[in-house]
Amino acid sequence: PCDNLHKLWPQLWMTYKPLRIMLLGKCGAGKSSSGNTILGRHVFKSDMKLGAVPIDAGKNFKDVPVAVIDTPGFFEKDRNNNLNVQEVLKSVTLQEDGPHAFVLVVPIARMTQEDQDTNALIETMFGPRVWHYTIVLFTHGDLLNESTINDVITESDDNLRNFIRKCGGGFHVFNNKNSQDQDQVTSFIAKIQTMMALNGGRCYGADLYPKEEKKIRERQISILTERANEISRKEKGLEEHYKGEELEKQRKAVVRKIETEARLAAEKETKRNSKIWKILGYILLIVGICLAVGLQSLWPIVVIVFSLLWIFSEELTSISEKIPRPHEKNKKNE
Secondary structure, X not given: OHHHHHHHOHHHHHHOOOEEEEEEOEOOOOHHHHHHHHHOOOOOOOOOOOOOOOOEEEEXXXXXXXXXXXXXXXXXXOOOHHHHHHHXXXXXXXXXXOOOEEEEEEEOOOOOHHHHHHHHHHHHHHOHHHHHHEEXXXXXXHHHOOOOHHHHHHOOOHHHHHHHHOOOOOEEEOOXXXXXXXXXXXXXXXXXXXXXXXXOOOOOOHHHOOHHHHHHHHHHHHHHHHOHHHHHHHHHHXXXXXXXXXXXXXXXXXXXXXXXXXXXXXXXXXXXXXXHHHHHHHHHHHHHHHHHHHOOXXXXXXXXXXXXHHHOHHHHHHHHHOOOOHHHHHHHHO
16 A cells, blocks of 8 residues: 555655554543653643544654654543544554554553453454554553552453563553653653564554455545545645645645545445445345255255355454464464
8 A cells, every 4th residue: 555655645755754653542541641741742632532633743762753643532431432443543544654553551450341342442443463563551650659560460360461461562651740751751662662673663554454444445545546636736736835844734634634535435435335245145145045945956055155155254254364374373482
């Protein structure tokens, strides 16, 4: 996908390639505060509204440019969780590289059922290999007192320890009440860079997403490619009215708007096609059953088996995606 997109937005592609960190977690976990601690300034608001453009802010750490993306919290009261999922997926834009690290922000406590539901939701959105790119960030480090985060994890239940083991970046802790302590941020960035090295330095690409999300992104790219001339005209129009940083800001806003339109169209088209294929599968199944009742032949059985495979092909694919590949098993054993 990147090869196609850099042709559409060459200016953005050449100038904006930082280490990208995406904050994920439940509502009230401390995502926005943690983002502000990483950046060393107040950028993110804790009451991020559903439907708002995800804020993407950055800074440099020892000559390493870092971009932080805040997202809506899961399981917030009076909010539709499915819409939250859509907003999170939309925040991984095509105009930039995918995240190099997912930061799962959780308060220091035992893992609850809601925490497990959040983790299941994240895996459904991004695919089972998301955990190779994830670091757990505990908040409320000020409550540790004389203990350490290692002590807390050692004394925690198996659910939390087992979950941390499958996260490629391990864990870290922030005291967001002391956001000026940048040593905690420096060690945090170092852990992410180690995780990136284990992942070959690559970002979380479209090939790692579940089948349905992959289809949506592929169709979204096709739509954007079809609108390449329109995008080029809008960019030239912006260049006539803006310069420097303001030009980049306006260009990103226009591209994000066009991307959102393309994604909505891709989602609608993909869901429609999926329904059509399932309906065809059910029709074949009914025809097979009718033939089996009226004829004594193997062909109706073949039609029925083929229909069942057709109907459940997506489910079978999603199961296969959860099976670790051989090189991934070896990586974990090293």
